[in-house]
Amino acid sequence: MSSKNIDTAVPLKPAVFHILLALSDEDHHGLGIADEVEENTAGAIRLGPGTLYRSLKEMTQDGLVREVSAPAGDEDPRRKFYRLTRSGRAALRAEASRYERIVDVARKRAVLREAR
């Protein structure tokens, strides 16, 4: 799939979901996204270069993210910065809701303790 049209169907590919989440509060460039993903997941998820750049290309084609100019203060012209589109944020919210539902099930079954 991917690289087709507006394919905002849940479930998202794990890599796509984590990239969207990494971009949810500010723009990042490729490797910056990979670092952010690693932080967000406490090191559990690490995107290889293949997955990273392939995903970014497909996500751009699918309209989930778009390339933007570098933020003020960043001088390195090699970096390509990305930002969520409205569609990308919607897809992120949908997938995050799916995760939320799963966590709720886990709590109801005492796999996890109840929410704080």
Place this chain on the structure above:
Amino acid sequence: MSSKNIDTAVPLKPAVFHILLALSDEDHHGLGIADEVEENTAGAIRLGPGTLYRSLKEMTQDGLVREVSAPAGDEDPRRKFYRLTRSGRAALRAEASRYERIVDVARKRAVLREAR
């Protein structure tokens, strides 16, 4: 990976995680697990027979689940019932915690509303 030894590393394969969650409160047989997964995820995740039976075989080899006798009242001898092992429950808890962390990040960034 898989079918090796005690390979309880996070992240789990999505299929393995959902099967563990489906078995977290009672024993189920193969197709019963698939139905339970579909319920738990509001229809978002549907395991094909290939993924289902391959996963169950590997998970048994890895010691995450074990086959148990049918519950009282179930007469169909074709069904093979499975139950979480201690190791399987630990793996489930670890992976569920990873999901929980991701949901927390999504909430902090207003992708999802705060917990009720």
Place this chain on the structure above:
DNA sequence: TTGGATATATCCATCTTGGATAAGAGGAGG
């Protein structure tokens, strides 16, 4: 006893990922 639903199981094509590799620009130090 006949037919459709249920159940386990395997095989193969496709999808997805990770790692090796490449190529070029940036930056520090001599």
Place this chain on the structure above:
DNA sequence: CCTCCTCTTATCCAAGATGGATATATCCAA
């Protein structure tokens, strides 16, 4: 001004994971 090392994007290929078709057999209802 060079040289070396890092950072960055990018592609390719092998390995990993999934889904669906297919096979085989049993259960159950008509």
